[in-house]
Amino acid sequence: MILVTGGAGFIGGNFVLDWLAQHDEPVINLDKLTYAGNLDTLASLKDDPRHLFVRGDIGDRELIARLLAEHRPRAVINFAAESHVDRSISGPGEFIQTNVVGTFNLLEAVRGYWKELEGEAKQAFRFLHVSTDEVYGTLSADDAPFAETNAYEPNSPYSASKAASDHLVRAWHHTYGLPVLTTNCSNNYGPYHFPEKLIPLVILNAQAGKPLPIYGDGQQVRDWLYVKDHCAAIRRVLEAGRLGETYNVGGWNEKPNLEVVHTICAMLDELRPRADGEHYASQITFVQDRPGHDRRYAIDATKLSRELGWKPAETFDTGIRKTVAWYLDNQDWIDNVTSGAYRDWVATQYGA
Ligand code: NAD
Numbered sequence: 362m363i364l365v366t367g368g369a370g371f372i373g374g375n376f377v378l379d380w381l382a383q384h385d386e387p388v389i390n391l392d393k394l395t396y397a398g399n400l401d402t403l404a405s406l407k408d409d410p411r412h413l414f415v416r417g418d419i420g421d422r423e424l425i426a427r428l429l430a431e432h433r434p435r436a437v438i439n440f441a442a443e444s445h446v447d448r449s450i451s452g453p454g455e456f457i458q459t460n461v462v463g464t465f466n467l468l469e470a471v472r473g474y475w476k477e478l479e480g481e482a483k484q485a486f487r488f489l490h491v492s493t494d495e496v497y498g499t500l501s502a503d504d505a506p507f508a509e510t511n512a513y514e515p516n517s518p519y520s521a522s523k524a525a526s527d528h529l530v531r532a533w534h535h536t537y538g539l540p541v542l543t544t545n546c547s548n549n550y551g552p553y554h555f556p557e558k559l560i561p562l563v564i565l566n567a568q569a570g571k572p573l574p575i576y577g578d579g580q581q582v583r584d585w586l587y588v589k590d591h592c593a594a595i596r597r598v599l600e601a602g603r604l605g606e607t608y609n610v611g612g613w614n615e616k617p618n619l620e621v622v623h624t625i626c627a628m629l630d631e632l633r634p635r636a637d638g639e640h641y642a643s644q645i646t647f648v649q650d651r652p653g654h655d656r657r658y659a660i661d662a663t664k665l666s667r668e669l670g671w672k673p674a675e676t677f678d679t680g681i682r683k684t685v686a687w688y689l690d691n692q693d694w695i696d697n698v699t700s701g702a703y704r705d706w707v708a709t710q711y712g713a
C-alpha cells in the first residue's frame with residue numbers, strides 16, 4: 362500500500378480518487394482536516410476497504426511512525442501543506458509549522474522506518490514530495506520558463522516555506538540516502554478546488570451575483586494544469602523517476618488572470634446565463650493588488666516529458682470546460698465547503 366498525506370485536500374483528494382479508480386493498491390490517507398481538508402471529497406470511498414482515512418498531523422512523528430510500522434507502505438506521497446498565498450501573507454505561522462517543521466518531522470519518521478527495511482522493500486521504497494513552481498520566484502515577460510536548474514528565489518511566505526521543505530527533502534537524500542523524488546508543479550485547477558483560489562472563487566462568485574475580484578491590473582500570468590494531469594505526472598514520477606531528482610510539471614498553458622476570468626465568464630454565459638441577460642464579465646472588479654505579487658510563472662516540463670514520457674491530456678480549453686461543468690453539477694459539495702470558516706476568510710480578505 363501507499364501512504365498519502367493531505368489526501369482530503371484539492372490535489373491529494375483527486376490523487377486518491379484517481380489512484381483507487383486505477384489500482385487496487387490500498388491507500389492510507391493521513392490528513393489533519395484543516396479548513397482546506399474536506400471528507401466530502403472522499404465520500405465515494407466511504408465503504409471502500411482499500412481506503413483508510415486517519416485524521417492526524419504530518420508533524421506528529423509518533424503517529425506517523427506507528428502508521429508506517431503497522432501498514433508498511435511501499436511509498437509515502439506528501440501533499441499535506443498550507444497552500445494559499447494570501448493566507449500566508451496574513452498569517453505565516455501555520456505555513457512554517459506545517460510546511461517546514463511538519464515536513465521535517467515527517468521525513469524523520471519516514472527515515473526511521475526506511476532504515477529498518479531490508480532487501481527489495483528497502484530498494485523499492487520512495488518518498489515523493491509534492492511541491493510548487495512558486496519556489497523559483499517570478500519571471501519577466503521575456504524570461505525562459507522555469508527549469509529544474511533555476512535557482513530558488515521564493516517571494517511569499519508560502520513559497521519560502523515550500524522552498525524550505527524542498528531543501529529538507531533534498532538534504533535527507535544527500536545526507537541519509539533517503540530515496541526521495543520531488544515534483545514542482547504549476548497552478549492546478551479542476552474538481553474539488555477550495556473556493557479561496559482564483560478559478561473556483563470566480564465560478565462561485567459569478568453565480569452568486571458577487572464581484573469577481575481581480576488583483577492589480579490582472580495581467581499576472583500563471584501556467585494552468587488540470588489537476589488530473591498533475592496526478593498522472595505524480596504517478597509516473599513515483600513509478601520511474603530517478604532518485605533524488607526533481608521534476609517540473611506544467612501545462613504549457615500560460616494565461617493572464619484577466620483572460621482566465623473572461624473565459625470562465627463566457628462559459629457561464631453559455632451554460633448558465635444570468636436571468637437579467639447581462640454578461641457575467643460585468644461583475645469583474647479590480648481590487649488592491651496582493652503584496653509582493655509574483656508577475657509570471659511558467660514551467661518548462663521538458664525533463665518530465667523526455668525522461669518519463671508524461672504529457673498533459675487536457676488543454677486549458679478542455680480542462681476549464683470540465684471544471685466549470687463540475688462546479689455547476691456539484692452544489693452539495695460547494696454548500697458544505699462554503700460554510701463557517703470559509704465565510705470568515707472571505708469577509709476578512711475582501712471586506713464588505
Ligand atoms: P489544499 O490546501 O487544498 O490541501 C492541503 C491538505 O493538507 C488539506 O486537506 C489539509 O487538511 C491538509 N493538511 C494541512 N496541514 C496538515 C498537516 N499539518 N498535517 C496533515 N495534513 C495537513 O492544497 P492543494 O492545492 O491540494 O495542494 C497540495 C500540495 O500540492 C501542497 O503541498 C501544495 O504546495 C502543492 N501544490 C499545489 C498547487 C496548486 O495549484 N494547488 C500547485 C503546485 C503544488
Ligand code: TYD
Binds near residue numbers: 445618651
Ligand atoms: P491563486 O489561485 O491564489 O494561486 P497562486 O497565488 O498560488 O498563483 O491566484 C492565482 C492568481 O490569481 C494570482 O496571480 C492571484 C490572482 N487572484 C486574483 O486576482 N483575485 C483573487 O481573488 C484571487 C484569490 C487570486
